[in-house]
Amino acid sequence: MKEVIIVGAGTGGLSVARELSKNSNVNITIIEKGPTSDAKDAYKYYDAWDKNEMELIKTDLVGGSSLVIAGNFIPTLVEELKEYDIDITPQLEQLKEEIGIQTMPETHEGKINKLLKKASSELGLDMKDMPKGINPEKCIQCGKCAWGCPNGAKWDSLEDLKIAKENGIKLITNEAVIGLIAEHNIIKGVKTNQGNQYLADIVIVAAGGMVTPKLLRTVGIKAGETFSVDPFITVGAYLKGANQDYEIQMNKYIHLPHIVISSHTSHLLLPKIQETHPDATADDIISLMVKVPDNLKGHVYMNEVVKGIDFEDASLLARGAAIAGNILVKAGADIKSLSSTHVRGAHLIASARIGDVVDNNLETKIQNLYVADGSVLPKAPGMPPIYTILALSRRLGQYLSNKL
Ligand SMILES: Cc1cc2nc3c(=O)[nH]c(=O)nc-3n(C[C@H](O)[C@H](O)[C@H](O)COP(=O)(O)OP(=O)(O)OC[C@H]3O[C@@H](n4cnc5c(N)ncnc54)[C@H](O)[C@@H]3O)c2cc1C
Incomplete structure (x- = not known):
């Protein structure tokens, strides 16, 4: 044995x-x-x-x-x-x-996901269905994927x-x-x-x-001696009654060279959007995640983790944010409220x-x-x-x- x-x-x-x-x-x-x-x-x-x-x-x-x-x-x-x-x-x-x-059936597409796909297509961008490990028969479309x-x-x-x-x-x-x-x-x-x-x-x-x-x-x-995280931001804006937070997260995506843009909500956007729309709630956010492949320059030492973004990572994120902002505005978001979260990493x-x-x-x-x-x-x-x-x-x- x-x-x-x-x-x-x-x-x-x-x-x-x-x-x-x-x-x-x-x-x-x-x-x-x-x-x-x-x-x-x-x-x-x-x-x-x-x-x-x-x-x-x-x-x-x-x-x-x-x-x-x-x-x-x-x-x-x-x-x-x-x-x-x-x-x-x-x-x-x-x-x-x-x-x-599998990709989700039409019943699980989501109103905002549909809207974002239409807006992307009008801008000449191909928004695809994301392959998912989700059983649509059990999925109640609560948007809580990242909670468990x-x-x-x-x-x-x-x-x-x-x-x-x-x-x-x-x-x-x-x-x-x-x-x-x-x-x-x-x-x-x-x-x-x-x-x-x-x-x-x-x-x-x-x-x-x-x-x-x-x-x-x-x-x-x-x-x-190396460490990457695929850094991402979520770019969002005000759209009354969007309710995107109740849709399957990242149900659709656009794949551009070095950039992925995907439907995604984050409560971190709310205080920023409230600067132009004080009455906004989490249900009034329309948003997209921008994710890029980063360099290998991070480190994981015994008592320290070091991970930053370099010029190339930052410029890719900025490019993605510009494209995401255009899609959101085309979909009806208020341009004055466009905001971004800080940079995060979930692929360690x-x-x-x-x-x-x-x-x-x-x-x-x-x-x-x-x-x-x-x-x-x-x-x-x-x-x-x-x-x-x-x-x-x-x-x-x-x-x-x-x-x-
Ligand atoms: C919010 C979020 C959403 C994501 N969504 C996606 C997605 O949709 N698709 C995708 O491809 N990826 C996604 N990812 C990334 C994906 O989850 C990770 O890349 C993957 O799960 C990492 O697997 P792993 O085995 O490396 O680590 P983990 O799955 O994190 O496993 C590490 C395990 O080791 C345990 N552990 C840690 N230290 C010790 C120790 N000293 N002794 C014993 N046990 C220890 C931890 O508790 C944990 O159980 C997401 C990540 C996050 C955070």
Whole structure:
């Protein structure tokens, strides 16, 4: 029997667990920092890092950030990964089936989404339907995707956990891994904040792009020298009775070179819009998210995360904001009220990159120490990364299962 520890019961960790637990010669223990919770309460576990110029967001609980996704599933970096001899096409196909990825039917399109599509088209811009991991039969169109789906309509990693549990994995919650143990360049186990040591033949670190590099550093791996986040802003304006906050978030998108523009609401816009419309409520906002792929210039050190935007990132965001503003005004928004949120990042990636910190089987230079989360992505896609993170992690689970 081989002992395997997975650090983090999030998107990547549970995806590996699901595949690897099919092998009955393997004993899997997952150690998770956060608690178990209903998907609808996931918003209570947001952990926002706002100690530099950009706010970085994730959720720390069983299921990880998968619980608060907008449900967008676009295959990204597929061709780039082939340069590292990694073909995730079979796993993408597998996931499409398992998750039920599809675009939403007309009944779930949303009034403002329709309006934005029409306005975009009048400006010569092609606004497409976003592929979603949302079951329209269960979706009540409450707009709460990023809070945690209250109706079980949106796919999340708890589905992977369910299968892994049926296959006998053990899950430890409310215990954080604080260091790895290696001897003679071979992994031996992990140490936790409860003073425990857990020994294993294989350790898979899946604590997310902002934590995994710190853990790798405890055994001398120089991770976190790069870090990307796909920065985004939400640009919005006043439109009486828009009620966009009750529509499926990011249901449509425009893909331009290096820029994605997508329907999205943010309560952060309200105080800014109230400067010109004091009576405005959250229901009177029409808005679009602008997201761009950033450089790799961030760092994740032991006690510090550094992530800013450079001239190129800023100019792309400005270009996207100008286009978004035009669409919003064409759709009927009041131009005087046009506002933007501050810059945020929700794709915490590329801090233990393939070809740099891990090889094409996601193994580090320490034998039997693997990584399975957003940190392995080689670059910022500027697009939803979860489909690719899940595929890479399923691939690792299958690889280890065959190997063992
Ligand atoms: C609001 C929001 C909306 C998003 N929408 C989309 C979308 O629609 N489509 C898309 O593709 N992407 C989306 N993303 C991004 C996507 O959710 C993430 O890229 C992806 O879930 C990251 O997976 P991961 O495995 O790297 O990390 P996570 O899923 O965050 O997993 C990390 C896990 O490790 C645990 N952990 C952390 N530290 C420790 C420790 N020391 N010891 C033990 N456990 C630890 C955490 O609690 C967590 O469970 C969104 C993100 C956010 C925040």
